[in-house]
Amino acid sequence: MTNSLERNIASLWGLGEKTKFPGTLASFVCLIFSFLSYYFFDEKIHTILFFIFLILGYWAIHVIHKSNEPKDYSWIVIDEWIGMWLASFFLFESDFTLVAKIWVAIGVFVIFRIIDIIKFIPPINIIDKKKEQTAISVILDDIIAGCYSYAVLMIAFGFYNISFIYSSFLILLPAIIANMTPVLLGRIRKFSRPMNEEIFGKNKTWRGFLGGIFAGTLSYPLLLETNFIHVAQNENFIFLLGFLLSFGALTGDLVKSYFKRKIGIKEGEGWVPWDQIDYVLGAIIATYFIYDYSFKNIVLMLIIGGIMSALAHRFAYLIKIINTKW
Structure with missing residues (x-):
């Protein structure tokens, strides 16, 4: 393989x-x-x-995979660069002296390397074990390692305290309920017509979509206990927020299903981690214009949402509602 532009980017110019x-x-x-x-x-x-690093890294690895075996070559290190850069966002959260900041930065590096090397936290270990790696999967496990590193430091320094975590969970709860409802309604035969089997698959029905939005929206009073209440002091706004979170969550799930069909993933086959966080991303996008989520909000909501989805999916598998573990 010649020292092409894509190889130089992927290897950080031979590093x-x-x-x-x-x-x-x-x-x-x-x-x-x-x-x-x-x-x-x-x-x-x-x-x-x-x-910029993310786009360049994806492009470089994608081009390399087009002419070579699609795997995570040891000399491809742009993914570690991207993950480490993501973890370094913690520096903006803390207010220490310059010397203390240097030590904090070293701590970020150490924690990131431990998580990235050992790969013991799901879904990093699941993604890393895939036989055929794509440009997305090569980068994705390092992005997740970067998010985990950031979260570990946020907890260690008290920025993610119990109150903040609980509040974030309640904010996301309508989306969680909306995301779980289609599975719970799966055995009801009425209104089981697929929305568009060719685009979304046969499991995406109007029953699940509308039922999920309805159930998620009805959970809106729970938002009254969260910090969202400072945005507007009226119930109509909270009701709208519950609807948007639910609608966004299920729309995110539909978008993910579209891409699963597009790249040839079979019906019901798992797609980690998108199966776990699709609804969280949809909920965040749908409500971003109302509440300007910070980086720390987004990371925590993705982690909470991913854990809740994985646990719910696992439970549904154990009681034989679905056929895949994850």
């Missing part, structure tokens, strides 16, 4: 080929650059840089 520990070296170099980004720029620029 991934200079040591027996390419991922660790790439993460450490990223630590330096991400700290400089934090020191000289604001969080918005840091975010823009992250998406």
